[in-house]
Amino acid sequence: MANPEGFIQSQKKKVDQTWIRENPTLKPTKSSFFNKNNEHLYFVGIAQISGENRPFSWDDDLSFLQYLLNANPQTTITGGKAADDYFKGTKVRWNNTVDALLVFDNQNYKTAVDYWHLGEVTECAETIIFPNLFFTNVSNLSTSENTGIQGLVLLPYSASFKVKSSEVKVITQQNQTISGMGYDIDNDVVWDVFIYVEEIDESASYTRLYRNISGQWICTGVHLDQECV
Numbered sequence: 001m002a003n004p005e006g007f008i009q010s011q012k013k014k015v016d017q018t019w020i021r022e023n024p025t026l027k028p029t030k031s032s033f034f035n036k037n038n039e040h041l042y043f044v045g046i047a048q049i050s051g052e053n054r055p056f057s058w059d060d061d062l063s064f065l066q067y068l069l070n071a072n073p074q075t076t077i078t079g080g081k082a083a084d085d086y087f088k089g090t091k092v093r094w095n096n097t098v099d100a101l102l103v104f105d106n107q108n109y110k111t112a113v114d115y116w117h118l119g120e121v122t123e124c125a126e127t128i129i130f131p132n133l134f135f136t137n138v139s140n141l142s143t144s145e146n147t148g149i150q151g152l153v154l155l156p157y158s159a160s161f162k163v164k165s166s167e168v169k170v171i172t173q174q175n176q177t178i179s180g181m182g183y184d185i186d187n188d189v190v191w192d193v194f195i196y197v198e199e200i201d202e203s204a205s206y207t208r209l210y211r212n213i214s215g216q217w218i219c220t221g222v223h224l225d226q227e228c229v
Helices: 004-012 063-071
Strands: 043-049 055-058 075-079 090-094 099-104 107-118 132-135 150-155 164-171 177-184 193-201 204-213 216-226
Touching: 004 063, 043 063, 043 099, 043 204, 043 216, 063 107, 063 132, 150 193
Parallel strands: none
Antiparallel strands: 043 055, 043 150, 055 132, 075 090, 090 107, 099 107, 099 150, 107 132, 164 177, 177 193, 193 204, 204 216
């Protein structure tokens, strides 16, 4: 791709960004896996499993797309019905295999990036159309019982990662307690990632992903979940 940044900006214009909310500031923690030197080498996202048993991640702010294009600019881009018969839009496939780590219920799975897609059509009226990043199927993960569960995706893949997760509580600078899921990447009993869900109303929720970067919790991922009505 000759101009990745220009392409990213063209796609961002198609995605409403007015929904983004202010992030609580969390109290510092112990330094662990991520630091100022390596934070840009990795991408951490929120993973889910679709009703069709496909592992995927929402890319609401297009940060996943930006990371992948910066690391792997060789792509094939299609649009309209060539991207998707029904949803149309824009589809990006990477010419080289990009392996990723998925974590669900303390189980680690190796997968690969399949494609990124931003549709033009939605089945859910009055909802924002967000891009998706789909991964290749994982045979021992694809069960209907897993549909909708939340996990973690980490790029680039490394066989040395043995990510563990657990329900945790963190404290904000205003001394409020927030419950969510903590992930330990390097097995040092210090949480490297924290994800929590804030209920907005009966039809929407807001998920934040924080990374522990040199002991500071930095929000690097958000997702707005909207009920289809």
